[in-house]
Amino acid sequence: MQQLTGIDAAFLFGESARSPMHIGSLNIWDPSTAPGGKVRFKRIIQTLVERAHLAPYLRQRLFEVPYNADFPFWVKDDTFDPEFHVRHIALPKPGDWRQLCILVSRIHARQLDRSRPLWELYVIEGLDNVEGVAPGSFAYLSKTHHAAIDGKASNDIGNAMCDPTPEIRLMPGGETWEADIPPTPFELATIAAQNNMLKPQRYMEFLKNAVPAWTSTAESIANGELQASPEVPRTRFNGVVSPYRVFEGVTFPLDDIRAIKSAAGGTVNDVMLAICSGALRSYLLGKKELPDKSLVTQCPINVRSKDATVSGGNEISSMAVALRTDISDPKKRMIAICGETRASKELAQAIGAKMMIDMADLTPSHLAAMGARVAAEQGLANYMQPSFNTIITNVPGSPVPIYSNGAVQTRAWGIGPCTDGNGLFHNVVSYQKDISIGVSCCREMMPDPSDYADLLRASFAELKKAFLSKGDMSEQDLLA
Secondary structure, three states: OEEOOHHHHHHHHOOOOOOOOEEEEEEEEEHHHOHHHOOOHHHHHHHHHHOHHHOHHHHEEEEOOHHHOOOOEEEEOOOOOHHHHEEEEEOOOOOEHHHHHHHHHHHHOOOOOOOOOOEEEEEEEOOOEOOOOOOOOEEEEEEEEOOOEOHHHHHHHHHHOOEOOOOOOOOOOHHHOOOOOOOOHHHHHHHHHHHHHHHHHHHHHHHHHHHHHHHHHHHHHHOOOOOOOOOOOOOOOOOOOOOOEEEEEEEEEHHHHHHHHHHHOOOHHHHHHHHHHHHHHHHHHHOOOOOOOOOEEEEEEEOOOOOOOOOOEOOEEEEEEEOOOOOOOHHHHHHHHHHHHHHHHHHHHHHOOOHHHHHHHHOOHHHHHHHHHHHHHHOHHHOOOOOOOEEEEEEOOOOOOOEEOOEEEEEEEEEOOOEOOEOEEEEEEEEOOEEEEEEEEEOOOOOOHHHHHHHHHHHHHHHHHHHOOOOOOOHHHHOO
């Protein structure tokens, strides 16, 4: 039995019927490398069962403490039923990209069943007319509750569940797995009472370390050594979300992204922020809604140690980065974003990357749950000052091909949650020679996701022209 951290529990408390709090991915697989050129559904389930020990959340069920007196617990479930979690479906003809995006949106909009382990996997066939996808290819659409896993852990565990060659490996270790005895409400309440008795002491220890860091940071901001977090304007993406979603995905050559970052003196992440910035600026300009002040993105920060064994949970902090949507010139905007990310990293380091995690662990669980419920019921996101306008998260993927049951992965996009106050999520994932942006949004906030995908492509083309091209590019090139 394993207790959730404060950060993990926050994703549970913040969930509502309008705002499911799971993350996911859409991966395309070419079965031509598999034995006989086919992958059978039964083989997919068998491999998942054989490797379930690599991802503990696959067989852990949530047990909530009575009256939210403490954070919930993960309990190893003895009723694990993989055929409930893994579903086999197909697109209707013609089986094109638009149909796939609509299906992904509908599935992603549905909550996970809390009486079961909090994940689902959809095997999708019928991708006959998806551009750039090999004949016979299929997709995996995964959903896992954010309380169980973060983006970095999801990527690492996903790679562990796959193979470096078409040959399916044997993965020992599953034979040692044993289910837990489910705890009673009385046992959970007793543990909660013991934990809550220790919290005042832990809180004082936290303040002993935190106050000097906060004071030093405030002084550095006052004397100009550090840049304060940017002011955040309100946009259409920062109110109460509907229960409906849209999804889009675009892919760029990683070599071009690296060339742009070298020419600009930034990082790959800076270039991806600039691509999103240009698209957001154009999108809001087209709606006549672009604020005078720059839009601000939240960028999650992985705070796991490099040597840590990843098994699940969340170990993330974040920083706020101004996207400089107030600058019209793409080259000047990109250079400004490089400066903003450096300043934001310095501020995050001064405060302490794990401060958010420590604070969440000390938050009274019943107050956190009550606050989240009241905020959702009263629609407070429509009235409160937004903390950021969107989320852009970047998780590096495998630089080499990976295989699932013999099939080789050809494309990948991440999918994030849309919440009250933040209805737009950009998920950046690299794989081999490509880097992609998966866009998840509330349908009422972005009813035209394919137009936004075109704007992302145009933004990339503008940056490529600004930093790499010696001559003029045609309008057709800008939209390519």
